[in-house]
Amino acid sequence: MRPNSEALFERSQRLIPGGVNSPVRAFRSVGGTPVFFERAQGAWMWDVDGNRYIDYIGSWGPAILGHADPSVLAAVERAAKNGLTFGAPTAGELRLAEAIAAAMPSIESIRLVSSGTEATMSAVRVARGFTGRSRIVKFEGCYHGHGDSLLVKAGSGALTLGQPSSAGVPPELAQHTLVLAYNDVEQAERTFREIGDTIAAVIVEPIAGNMNMVLPQPGFLQALRDGCTRHGSVLIFDEVMTGFRVAAGGAQALHGITPDLTTLGKVVGGGLPLGAFGGRRDVMACVAPTGPVYQAGTLSGNPVAVAAGLATLEQVLQPGFFARLETTTREVCEAFIAAGRRHGVALSAQSVGGMFGLYFSSSPPTDFAQVMQTDGQRFNAFFHQMLARGVYLAPSAYEAGFVSITHSAQDIADTAAAADAALAATHR
Numbered sequence: 001m002r003p004n005s006e007a008l009f010e011r012s013q014r015l016i017p018g019g020v021n022s023p024v025r026a027f028r029s030v031g032g033t034p035v036f037f038e039r040a041q042g043a044w045m046w047d048v049d050g051n052r053y054i055d056y057i058g059s060w061g062p063a064i065l066g067h068a069d070p071s072v073l074a075a076v077e078r079a080a081k082n083g084l085t086f087g088a089p090t091a092g093e094l095r096l097a098e099a100i101a102a103a104m105p106s107i108e109s110i111r112l113v114s115s116g117t118e119a120t121m122s123a124v125r126v127a128r129g130f131t132g133r134s135r136i137v138k139f140e141g142c143y144h145g146h147g148d149s150l151l152v153k154a155g156s157g158a159l160t161l162g163q164p165s166s167a168g169v170p171p172e173l174a175q176h177t178l179v180l181a182y183n184d185v186e187q188a189e190r191t192f193r194e195i196g197d198t199i200a201a202v203i204v205e206p207i208a209g210n211m212n213m214v215l216p217q218p219g220f221l222q223a224l225r226d227g228c229t230r231h232g233s234v235l236i237f238d239e240v241m242t243g244f245r246v247a248a249g250g251a252q253a254l255h256g257i258t259p260d261l262t263t264l265g266k267v268v269g270g271g272l273p274l275g276a277f278g279g280r281r282d283v284m285a286c287v288a289p290t291g292p293v294y295q296a297g298t299l300s301g302n303p304v305a306v307a308a309g310l311a312t313l314e315q316v317l318q319p320g321f322f323a324r325l326e327t328t329t330r331e332v333c334e335a336f337i338a339a340g341r342r343h344g345v346a347l348s349a350q351s352v353g354g355m356f357g358l359y360f361s362s363s364p365p366t367d368f369a370q371v372m373q374t375d376g377q378r379f380n381a382f383f384h385q386m387l388a389r390g391v392y393l394a395p396s397a398y399e400a401g402f403v404s405i406t407h408s409a410q411d412i413a414d415t416a417a418a419a420d421a422a423l424a425a426t427h428r
């Protein structure tokens, strides 16, 4: 008898913290036992008991082509047969760098790394090295990976020093991180006026996807751009989630704002460990070995991960890809909205490209405070009802959802039917 999720979870908790290798997977936000998966193909995943699920997480973004895309697998196999890692430069990583730079003109120089965290951690260090300043600004509700300077929450007052949001982050370090309110233009402009010349970098998710999905309000990103330009601070767009997910050129293309640095991950690695940071040539010239800011990695630019990334971008950058993906994702949102309307439930949804937000509130939240007012308990009940009906949503009311190019009309119809039944069961 093969062990099921419960048995595997029980055993894994004895050896792995929380039984998982990344906290959100533990279902702590929604309760219950995390599902252990065994196989995935296209829009579907199968758990260890053989149950099939329509997947709306896509491994938190990478699976934009659907799982186990044949062309990506073929590219990975070809690369792997030539050796898994050289620790030396290869033509493939140059081709990937060129493909990214061609899609995102703000990237004049780029360094490949192995995760989104490495990308953002490195970008912050480069900004500090380039400006000679220590202070950085981030926004409440945005997540940029688990680098120490970015695990910081808002201090008591608006301009007070940041406080660690994790144990193990020294207060002496957290104090250099200022946490502002996402979409609060007036606060951002006031901060620049008062301390702009002390700011090394402003790092922002240009479309927030880690407090569920929150869109930038008109003028917000431009205010950050103008403030950084005026005060010589580095504007970092963290596009780990939005890069090659919301549009071919990322959120920076959709909003017409040119950052000084961009960080990437997820889709750019096609499902294998790969991230990147890059941008203005003068800023990136600070990166070792050309400059004094040290950054390195044994598996940076790994040839197999690069092969997966190149094969993925080859499809993602095809004309019409995002038009198709946008339509599919919008149809998924419309299915949820229609179900909420049929059952008289305050349920809203919105999408950009291949990512969406689903909220138990009458309209999509526009900032962190509004996100915290959405009905998390109703989401949790809905989550489990959908899971029981073979639809796998992100196990948290504060995560975005992701759609692949392989999600079919039938998948959407099945999702709509599951949402109907789930709301009927939870909102009597």
Ligand code: KE4
Binding pocket: 022, 023, 024, 025, 060, 115, 116, 117, 118, 120, 143, 144, 145, 146, 205, 209, 210, 238, 239, 240, 241, 265, 266, 275, 399
């Ligand atoms: P990784 O180190 O997980 O590759 O990337 C960190 C990161 C950086 N920036 C943004 C905007 C991100 O969304 C992420 C990671 N996103 C989470 C999802 N909320 C990954 C899932 C997880 O932590 O397990």
